[in-house]
Amino acid sequence: MTEISASDVKALRERSGAGMMDCKKALVECDGDIEKAVDYLRKKGLSTAAKKASRVAAEGLIGVRVNGNIGTLVEVNAETDFVARNDTFQTFVDNVVAIASEQNCDLEALKAAKYDGTHTVSEEMVNLIATIRENIELRRVYHLSVDEGIVASYVHNKISPSLGKIGVLVGIESKGDKAKLLELGKQIAMHIAAANPLSTSVDDLDPAVVARERDVVTEQAKSSGKKAEFIDKIVEGRLRKFYEDAVLLEQVFVIDGTSRVKEVVENASKELGTPVKVKGFCKFVLGEGIEKQVVDFAAEVAAQLS
Numbered sequence: 001m002t003e004i005s006a007s008d009v010k011a012l013r014e015r016s017g018a019g020m021m022d023c024k025k026a027l028v029e030c031d032g033d034i035e036k037a038v039d040y041l042r043k044k045g046l047s048t049a050a051k052k053a054s055r056v057a058a059e060g061l062i063g064v065r066v067n068g069n070i071g072t073l074v075e076v077n078a079e080t081d082f083v084a085r086n087d088t089f090q091t092f093v094d095n096v097v098a099i100a101s102e103q104n105c106d107l108e109a110l111k112a113a114k115y116d117g118t119h120t121v122s123e124e125m126v127n128l129i130a131t132i133r134e135n136i137e138l139r140r141v142y143h144l145s146v147d148e149g150i151v152a153s154y155v156h157n158k159i160s161p162s163l164g165k166i167g168v169l170v171g172i173e174s175k176g177d178k179a180k181l182l183e184l185g186k187q188i189a190m191h192i193a194a195a196n197p198l199s200t201s202v203d204d205l206d207p208a209v210v211a212r213e214r215d216v217v218t219e220q221a222k223s224s225g226k227k228a229e230f231i232d233k234i235v236e237g238r239l240r241k242f243y244e245d246a247v248l249l250e251q252v253f254v255i256d257g258t259s260r261v262k263e264v265v266e267n268a269s270k271e272l273g274t275p276v277k278v279k280g281f282c283k284f285v286l287g288e289g290i291e292k293q294v295v296d297f298a299a300e301v302a303a304q305l306s
Contacts, residue, residue, distance in 0.1 A: 002032040012037050022130075041130065060084055060136075062167035062284045063097030064153045071151035071169035072101040073142045073284045074110075079134040089136075090163055092128055096121055097162065100141050107141050142169075142282045149173040149279070152185025156193050165286045168192045171279035176272030184268050184276070187255050188248075192281050197248035200280055205247060213242050249278065 004027045012023040012034055022041065030036035060077040061084050074097040076089075083089050099121065100110050115124040121138065129136050144151055149172045158164035168189040172181050199205040217238040221231045243250045249262040259267075261278075269276040 002028070004028060004032060008032060008034065012041075041127075060286060061090065061093045061159070061163045062155070062165065062286055063093045064155050064162050064164075064167040064169070065097045065101040066151050066153050066169075067101045069147070069149070069151060070101065070104060070143060070145040071153055071171070072097055072104075072144075073140075073167045073169060073282055074100050075139040075141075075284050075286065077137045077139050077287065077290070078132070083132055083134055083136075085159065086132060088128065089132060090160065092124065093163055094160075096138065100143075104143055105141070107138070110141055111138060140284070142284070144169045144171050144280060144282055146171040146173050146279055148175060150178055150181045150185055152182055152189050154186060154189035154193055166193050167284045168281065169283075170281040172276060173279045174269075174272065174274055174276040176268075176274045176276060180268070180272060181276070184264075187253075188261065188264075188278065189281070191251070191254045191261065192248065192283055194254045195248075195251050196283070197251060197281075198246045200248050200278055202243050202247050202250065204280075205243075209246075210239075214239060217242070248281065 004024055008027055009020060009023045012027060013020060023037070026037040026040040027034070030040050059079060059081045060075065063072075063074040063076065065072045074093065076093045076096060078084065078089065095115065096110070099105075099113050099115070103109070103113055105113060111120065111122040111125075113121050115121045119127075125136055125138060151169055151171050153170075154168045155162065155164035156166035156168075170185050170189045170192060172185045172188075174181055198209065214235065218231070218235050221234040221238070224234075226234060245251070249260070249265070251261050253259045253261050253264050256264075265276050265278060
C-alpha cells in the first residue's frame with residue numbers, strides 16, 4: 001500500500017476543503033495521486049449532495065453587492081445558522097454574489113457560471129456540501145439598476161459589510177449630487193428593512209392585492225351598520241390607511257417618525273435643485289417563504305435508543 005504523508009493529506013485538504021480523514025481515505029483509494037483524489041472527493045460530494053438534497057435549508061446568508069448603477073441580491077441557504085458563521089460558506093456566498101453582479105445573470109445562468117475558471121457555481125456548491133455536510137441551496141438572485149443616479153444597499157443582522165440575514169436595494173434616479181443621493185438611499189433602504197412596504201407607489205401595488213383589500217373593508221363597512229350612502233367614503237378612507245401601511249412613498253419615514261417618505265424625497269429634490277425619484281426597491285429576508293422543519297430531538301434520541 002502506498003504510504004500517505006501528512007503533507008499530502010494537508011495539501012489535499014487545502015485543495016478540496018474536505019475533512020482530514022476523508023482526504024486520507026481518498027489518497028489511499030487513489031494510491032497517493034492528489035489529482036485523482038480531488039476527483040474522488042468530488043464524486044463523493046455528488047453522492048453526499050444527493051442524500052442531503054431533501055433536507056430543508058432555511059438558514060444561510062443574503063449576499064449584497066453594488067457595482068456602479070447596478071445592485072445585486074443573492075440568497076444562499078443552508079440547514080443551520082451554525083453554517084452561516086463558517087468562513088468557507090461566507091466566502092462562497094461572497095464569491096457567488098460577485099459573479100452574479102459582474103454577469104448580471106438570472107438564477108439558472110448563475111448556477112451554470114464559472115466559479116473559478118475550472119468548474120461551475122453549482123459544482124462548487126456540491127463540493128461545499130461534501131465539506132460542510134449540510135444541504136446548501138442557491139435560492140434566488142435579483143438585480144436593480146438605474147440609468148442615472150445611485151443604487152443604495154442595506155444589510156441587517158450582518159456578519160460582514162456584504163453578508164447578513166436581510167438585504168435591501170433601493171434605486172434613486174436623479175442628476176443630483178451622488179454622495180447626497182447615496183445618503184438618502186441608505187436611509188430609505190433602512191426604512192424598507194424596518195417597514196416592509198409592498199410597493200414603491202400606489203400605482204405599483206398589485207391590483208389583486210388592492211381588490212382583495214377593497215373587498216374586505218367593504219364587507220367590514222357593511223357589517224358595521226352604517227348607511228349605504230356612507231359606505232363608499234368609509235371604504236376609501238380605509239384604503240388610504242392601507243396604502244399608508246403598504247406603500248413605500250405613503251409610509252411614515254422611520255428615520256424621523258413624522259414625515260412621509262414621499263415628503264422626504266420631495267425635500268431632497270428641493271435641496272439638490274433637481275428631480276429625485278425612487279425607481280424601485282427589493283428586499284430579501286433569509287428563509288422567507290420556506291417552511292422550516294421542527295425537529296423533536298427527544299423523539300430522535302428515543303428512536304435511536306429503541
